[in-house]
Amino acid sequence: MKNRTIKVDYLARVEGEGSLYLKTKNGAVVDAKLKIFEPPRFFEAFLRGRAFTEAPDITARICGICPVAYQMSAVHAMENALGITVDGQLRSLRRLLYCGEWIESHVLHIYLLHAPDFLGHQDAIRMAKEFPDVVKRGLRMKKLGNAIVTLVGGREIHPINVKVGGFYKLPSRAELGALTEELTWARDAARETITLTASLTFPEFDQDYEFVALRTDDARPEYPMNEGRIVSSKGLNISVAQYDQHFAEEHVEHSNALHSAIKERGSYFVGPLARFNLNRDRLPSAIDKAARAAGLTGKCTNPFKSIIVRAVETLYACEEALRIIREYEPPAKPAVATEPKAGTGYGCTEAPRGILYHRYMLDAKGIILDAKIVPPTSQNQKTIENDLRHFAEKHLHLNDEQLTWQCEQAVRNYDPCISCATHFLTLTREQV
Amino acid sequence: MKRTPTLAVWKFASCDGCQLSLLDCEAELLAVTERLTIANFVEASREVLKGPYDLSLVEGSITTAHDAERIHKIRRISKTLITIGACATAGGIQALRNFKDVKEFVSIVYSTPAYIETLSKSTPIANHVYVDFELHGCPINKNQLLEVVNAYLNGRKPNIPAYSVCVECKRRGIVCGLVAAGPPCLGPVTHAGCDALCPSYHRGCFGCYGPKETPNTGSLTSWWKQSGMKDDELLRLFRNFNAYADAFRKESESHEK
Ligand code: SF4
Ligand code: SF4
Numbered sequence: 001m002k003n004r005t006i007k008v009d010y011l012a013r014v015e016g017e018g019s020l021y022l023k024t025k026n027g028a029v030v031d032a033k034l035k036i037f038e039p040p041r042f043f044e045a046f047l048r049g050r051a052f053t054e055a056p057d058i059t060a061r062i063c064g065i066c067p068v069a070y071q072m073s074a075v076h077a078m079e080n081a082l083g084i085t086v087d088g089q090l091r092s093l094r095r096l097l098y099c100g101e102w103i104e105s106h107v108l109h110i111y112l113l114h115a116p117d118f119l120g121h122q123d124a125i126r127m128a129k130e131f132p133d134v135v136k137r138g139l140r141m142k143k144l145g146n147a148i149v150t151l152v153g154g155r156e157i158h159p160i161n162v163k164v165g166g167f168y169k170l171p172s173r174a175e176l177g178a179l180t181e182e183l184t185w186a187r188d189a190a191r192e193t194i195t196l197t198a199s200l201t202f203p204e205f206d207q208d209y210e211f212v213a214l215r216t217d218d219a220r221p222e223y224p225m226n227e228g229r230i231v232s233s234k235g236l237n238i239s240v241a242q243y244d245q246h247f248a249e250e251h252v253e254h255s256n257a258l259h260s261a262i263k264e265r266g267s268y269f270v271g272p273l274a275r276f277n278l279n280r281d282r283l284p285s286a287i288d289k290a291a292r293a294a295g296l297t298g299k300c301t302n303p304f305k306s307i308i309v310r311a312v313e314t315l316y317a318c319e320e321a322l323r324i325i326r327e328y329e330p331p332a333k334p335a336v337a338t339e340p341k342a343g344t345g346y347g348c349t350e351a352p353r354g355i356l357y358h359r360y361m362l363d364a365k366g367i368i369l370d371a372k373i374v375p376p377t378s379q380n381q382k383t384i385e386n387d388l389r390h391f392a393e394k395h396l397h398l399n400d401e402q403l404t405w406q407c408e409q410a411v412r413n414y415d416p417c418i419s420c421a422t423h424f425l426t427l428t429r430e431q432v
Numbered sequence: 433m434k435r436t437p438t439l440a441v442w443k444f445a446s447c448d449g450c451q452l453s454l455l456d457c458e459a460e461l462l463a464v465t466e467r468l469t470i471a472n473f474v475e476a477s478r479e480v481l482k483g484p485y486d487l488s489l490v491e492g493s494i495t496t497a498h499d500a501e502r503i504h505k506i507r508r509i510s511k512t513l514i515t516i517g518a519c520a521t522a523g524g525i526q527a528l529r530n531f532k533d534v535k536e537f538v539s540i541v542y543s544t545p546a547y548i549e550t551l552s553k554s555t556p557i558a559n560h561v562y563v564d565f566e567l568h569g570c571p572i573n574k575n576q577l578l579e580v581v582n583a584y585l586n587g588r589k590p591n592i593p594a595y596s597v598c599v600e601c602k603r604r605g606i607v608c609g610l611v612a613a614g615p616p617c618l619g620p621v622t623h624a625g626c627d628a629l630c631p632s633y634h635r636g637c638f639g640c641y642g643p644k645e646t647p648n649t650g651s652l653t654s655w656w657k658q659s660g661m662k663d664d665e666l667l668r669l670f671r672n673f674n675a676y677a678d679a680f681r682k683e684s685e686s687h688e689k
Pocket of ligand 2: 160597622623626627628629630631636637638639640641642
């Protein structure tokens with residue numbers, strides 16, 4: 001078999017800028033790279049010297065697709081440093097805000113970015129000509145996710161209502177109640193989305209991954225969003241503060257993103273598939289049943305099926321949002337009071353694409369001395385490259401055009417967010 | 433039938449939030465695609481049609497030598513070029529490097545600084561090429577984006593007011609935080625467009641739409657100094673997403689050390 005190089009200079013339908021590069025020799029893949037050339041923006045550097053109160057608004061600007069995740073990890077890390085906890089209805093409201101972002105982000109990926117691959121379309125707009133009702137349903141669900149973020153956060157991109165300690169302003173019961181009707185529709189639409197994604201054709205591609213996700217205490221048995229211990233499918237079980245002891249970031253030449261690895265074992269996998277495999281028992285039984293009906297009987301180790309898991313999580317987020325709204329009573333104050341104090345704080349929350357870690361060191365006036373941020377995509381980058389290598393090896397019989405498309409699809413399984421990671425794809429198949 | 437104009441969306445250093453505003457138009461999105469051919473929008477489509485393009489929307493700031501060249505190529509193949517968002521119109525939050533030594537920044541984030549190519553300053557698109565219209569905001573307001581696209585399609589000037597957030601705030605009948613001794617608010621000097629969002633959430637404006645035309649930042653800050661605000665607080669207030677916009681840059685520099 002001939003030697004070839006596949007190269008995609010601008011990977012489409014991912015958030016941010018990256019390229020894909022694959023080199024084969026005598027029918028074997030000798031190099032597979034996900035190159036991130038999104039220019040670096042140096043957030044960790046310019047956070048130094050800023051007030052602790054500014055971190056949620058500044059770090060939101062790392063990513064326009066998941067700003068809530070940045071705000072949540074930032075506020076939890078700061079509250080950890082200041083020694084305060086935010087509980088009760090304020091905690092529930094934060095969860096509601098996150099439900100909105102999960103819905104918006106998952107639906108964007110399922111309908112607009114990933115489904116076109118499975119259905120053979122260049123994009124959702126062209127897909128809409130063949131399946132108008134499907135695309136319209138996706139857009140309406142996405143709009144509902146945005147409506148939740150807008151109501152609780154003030155606006156869908158870079159919300160302004162999140163602060164360390166809670167919120168600036170609380171929604172009323174009536175305002176939240178107004179979302180119920182559309183949420184009820186979206187819950188049913190999420191069920192249809194599960195059925196739709198389960199009907200797609202998946203390449204056989206089961207891999208031995210180490211899945212990493214948050215898991216809450218048994219005292220609070222819920223699907224993880226804002227807190228929990230960091231656990232893995234290969235026995236890791238640590239507190240968020242121990243993150244740096246077990247995970248390392250490596251700076252590789254072909255990428256403006258840092259690659260993360262578990263010090264003891266190497267590459268790992270974060271995101272919906274990891275959360276689902278490690279927290280399936282925390283899903284309400286009706287949702288577990290829906291997942292089973294969609295073919296997810298045991299652990300799911302085929303990343304192409306992450307599109308079904310995203311649909312399952314979308315259903316969960318709709319149910320959870322409905323529950324929170326039903327049980328909502330506005331608390332007495334919109335936020336817990338905060339006093340600056342010297343110390344280090346750790347925060348890790350489940351962004352739509354997986355765990356997002358923040359660490360801040362503060363001085364006595366609450367000024368940031370040091371910041372560290374590890375986004376999900378840089379944690380998945382090694383795993384994505386491994387997948388590319390293994391997937392391409394099995395599919396070298398395809399012509400360049402088909403191989404390129406399927407490799408792109410393999411990358412899009414991770415819903416990679418390159419803007420986040422630069423802190424990402426073009427496919428190159430090179431002959432040697 | 434007349435040919436529908438072609439649209440290209442370009443990205444430089446940014447968070448993708450402004451171009452996401454286009455996908456966030458949801459219901460209106462499909463209507464827009466009936467009047468514009470999406471020819472180059474990699475975040476949304478694999479298919480890239482060859483230029484030149486009738487309308488280019490540019491997000492992000494210039495931070496690498498490669499990008500400084502790329503924007504010239506894009507200008508050459510675009511009939512109309514509109515910049516969207518604080519990154520593209522003012523350099524964005526990443527322009528905070530402009531006030532510091534960028535080499536130090538690289539070494540704080542990356543262990544092997546030699547792998548990183550970057551310019552010492554993050555600059556707006558208009559510093560490099562002629563821009564037909566600038567839409568402000570971090571992020572931009574999607575309704576304003578639709579207005580700009582509609583105006584383009586109808587060959588008229590976009591109706592984007594240049595007054596301050598204050599005007600929007602008064603019109604909504606929100607109690608003024610400055611008068612009521614609330615939190616410091618940049619509303620009087622900030623470009624309208626958000627419909628006075630922060631004040632409506634009991635929060636002072638922090639200037640994400642950038643300076644309005646001819647803002648009097650000095651009189652606002654001398655007022656705040658009298659009521660006890662410190663220079664370092666004032667400096668941080670003006671050094672956010674529009675830190676490198678002229679008026680905000682000068683104001684923040686006057687509070688340095
Ligand atoms: S202006 Fe703000 S929202 Fe727009 S791309 Fe830049 S950081 Fe993102
Ligand atoms: S910071 Fe100012 S300009 Fe930005 S949304 Fe808030 S009020 Fe509007």
